[in-house]
Amino acid sequence: MRIDRLRITVLSAPVAEPIAMSFSQLGSRDMVLVEVLADGLTGLGESWVNYPSWAAKERVATIEEGIVPLLVDLDVSDPRAVHRHLRQRLTRLARQWGAPGPIWQAISAVDIALWDLAAQARGVPMAALLSDTAPRFAVAAYASGIGPSEVERYCEAAMVAGFGGVKARVGFGWERDEKTLRTARAVIGERAELFADANQAWSVAEAIDFAERSAGYRLGWIEEPLAGNALEDLRALADAIDTPLACGENLYGAAEFARYTGSGAVGLIQPDLAKSGGVTLAGEVAAALHAGVRLAPHCYGGAIVTAASVQFAAAHDVVPYVELDVRPNPLRDDIIGGALAVVDGKITVPTGPGLGVTLDEDAVAHYSVERRESGLRAVV
Numbered sequence: 001m002r003i004d005r006l007r008i009t010v011l012s013a014p015v016a017e018p019i020a021m022s023f024s025q026l027g028s029r030d031m032v033l034v035e036v037l038a039d040g041l042t043g044l045g046e047s048w049v050n051y052p053s054w055a056a057k058e059r060v061a062t063i064e065e066g067i068v069p070l071l072v073d074l075d076v077s078d079p080r081a082v083h084r085h086l087r088q089r090l091t092r093l094a095r096q097w098g099a100p101g102p103i104w105q106a107i108s109a110v111d112i113a114l115w116d117l118a119a120q121a122r123g124v125p126m127a128a129l130l131s132d133t134a135p136r137f138a139v140a141a142y143a144s145g146i147g148p149s150e151v152e153r154y155c156e157a158a159m160v161a162g163f164g165g166v167k168a169r170v171g172f173g174w175e176r177d178e179k180t181l182r183t184a185r186a187v188i189g190e191r192a193e194l195f196a197d198a199n200q201a202w203s204v205a206e207a208i209d210f211a212e213r214s215a216g217y218r219l220g221w222i223e224e225p226l227a228g229n230a231l232e233d234l235r236a237l238a239d240a241i242d243t244p245l246a247c248g249e250n251l252y253g254a255a256e257f258a259r260y261t262g263s264g265a266v267g268l269i270q271p272d273l274a275k276s277g278g279v280t281l282a283g284e285v286a287a288a289l290h291a292g293v294r295l296a297p298h299c300y301g302g303a304i305v306t307a308a309s310v311q312f313a314a315a316h317d318v319v320p321y322v323e324l325d326v327r328p329n330p331l332r333d334d335i336i337g338g339a340l341a342v343v344d345g346k347i348t349v350p351t352g353p354g355l356g357v358t359l360d361e362d363a364v365a366h367y368s369v370e371r372r373e374s375g376l377r378a379v380v
């Protein structure tokens, strides 16, 4: 199978008010959608562009000028082989650029699209292609995107949808963090697990302090506690506290993931399918997991990475949860007509070929701010 055309669409949707993280804030919902057209089929992919605010511009250029030339007249029927080809050609360049992230994030979009294509070509859901056994019919979801504002409102919404877990943003100082955790636990009671995400806010001493102070809230995991995710420091922290540690959304490459999953410091590893290297990379991480380490894909993007995460989770029993931002995101919900909704805490896995979701072209056009298309057949 060879690619005829590759289309990149940048989508953007405003948010009612900026969404605060411990390191920055999100001023809009942005998404880079990649459509790979081959053999009359269209594979869908997505590249992570939440930060910085100009990431989409860089990503269009990286995909168009860095990746498209490497795909011209290439046999793309085996996504793993294409993944190998792209990373061999691009990771050395990424080191010289000092930008492994954007390169992996660009590869991610193409990889998701090629898995979608491969599954469509066989007429099966992506989960069936990824799984040795029968994939799950539904996957449990946890609610993220909670705090530091409107904690009560979004925890209540999460309980109405039946989410089995709730993840709160912390790293805003103990007084505010404590208020977030107290409010969240008060709303969810014992109906759901409670997790905390610090987005790399602390030193080891600060993280130990948080873990001790928050012990009464019975956190299921503390995510990215330490600045830079330094592995030695995570080990020291893990030795000092009882709460499992989670990280992965800012790691790149299978070797780096292996260092973390084999370290004994990380109880939950979180590759992001639109960021870390696509379905292929997440599969490599899952295949190399050490005993006792679970995998929950990080997912804070649009419709396509969400659909891919659901298919991936359905195919891997080691995945306890899919992450779903509880705040509204039209680039996740509207452009696929509300598919992937959470009912009783679970998302039903689409059974159609590939990702099993269909783009609402009117909605895509509504949020589209740029569209580019490249031909990938060599001119004879």
Ligand SMILES: [Mg+2]
Pocket: 197, 199, 223, 224, 249
């Ligand atoms: Mg996180």
